[in-house]
Amino acid sequence: xxxxxxxxxxxxxxxxxxxxxxxxxxxxxxxxxxxxxxxxxxxxxxxxxxxxxxxxxxxxxxxxxxxxxxxxxxxxxxxxxxxxxxxxxxxxxxxxxxxxxxxxxxx
Amino acid sequence: xxxxxxxxxxxxxxxxxxxxxxxxxxxxxxxxxxxxxxxxxxxxxxxxxxxxxxxxxxxxxxxxxxxxxxxxxxxxxxxxxxxxxxxxxxxxxxxxxxxxxxxxxxxxxxxxxxxxx
Numbered sequence: 001x002x003x004x005x006x007x008x009x010x011x012x013x014x015x016x017x018x019x020x021x022x023x024x025x026x027x028x029x030x031x032x033x034x035x036x037x038x039x040x041x042x043x044x045x046x047x048x049x050x051x052x053x054x055x056x057x058x059x060x061x062x063x064x065x066x067x068x069x070x071x072x073x074x075x076x077x078x079x080x081x082x083x084x085x086x087x088x089x090x091x092x093x094x095x096x097x098x099x100x101x102x103x104x105x106x107x
Numbered sequence: 108x109x110x111x112x113x114x115x116x117x118x119x120x121x122x123x124x125x126x127x128x129x130x131x132x133x134x135x136x137x138x139x140x141x142x143x144x145x146x147x148x149x150x151x152x153x154x155x156x157x158x159x160x161x162x163x164x165x166x167x168x169x170x171x172x173x174x175x176x177x178x179x180x181x182x183x184x185x186x187x188x189x190x191x192x193x194x195x196x197x198x199x200x201x202x203x204x205x206x207x208x209x210x211x212x213x214x215x216x217x218x219x220x221x222x223x224x
Contacts, residue, residue, distance in 0.1 A: 034212055036152075043204060044152065049211045087152055091208065094168040096142070096154040 002026050002090050006099030012107040017078045021102045023088035025069045032092035035064055035073045038101075039084045047086075048073065078104075109133040109213040111205045116218030119195050127190040127218060129205030137161065139207040141181055141188040144214075147201040155203070158188065172198075195222045 003026040013019050023033065031051040036044035046055050048064035051071055061076040075082055083106050088099040115127040129141070140163070143155040156169040158179045167179050178191040188205060202217040 038152075043214050043216050046212045046214065053211075055211060089152070089154075091212075094157065095170045096157070098152040098154065101151045 029092035111215030113218040
């Protein structure tokens, strides 16, 4: 199975900050990676598919990059609505696997 | 607009069964690979399994913890996918999400499954 390692597990930041979350795969997943945002009690919201393709309606301050085994999610200027938990997911091969999550907290 | 609506969650005893449904609309269901993902209380996301589109073989894959206990099926004419869960364990407790994948991913709002005596 492909292991997905996300870092950091927790990130404290302020409104207006630029933040980056990293996701590493234990083997190459090409660009078959999605990023999600989840708020308490809500379903995950898809932000990015295929490593860098922004989903419709997602603000442009979110961006994704990477291929192979190393990927990043960047938020260019944090907004109050962005404080949430973020997950990466590989869908290159079954079983699809998720990172353990990054909780983005207000500093 | 893509919509996925899960139903069928509830309380089951250990060793019991539940059948979850996911009704889809707003996209070409027959083209999509349909997935189930779960989230135990206070934990992260865990992929449960997937059924491919009929044109891609219609085969299923499952995560190790549920293999041989859970079965995913689909009916393209009804735009519905099901998750049959047998031999339930307390560790199967959580919110179960239906997720479609074709060119992008879409998720439902989830249904809560509680396995307890």
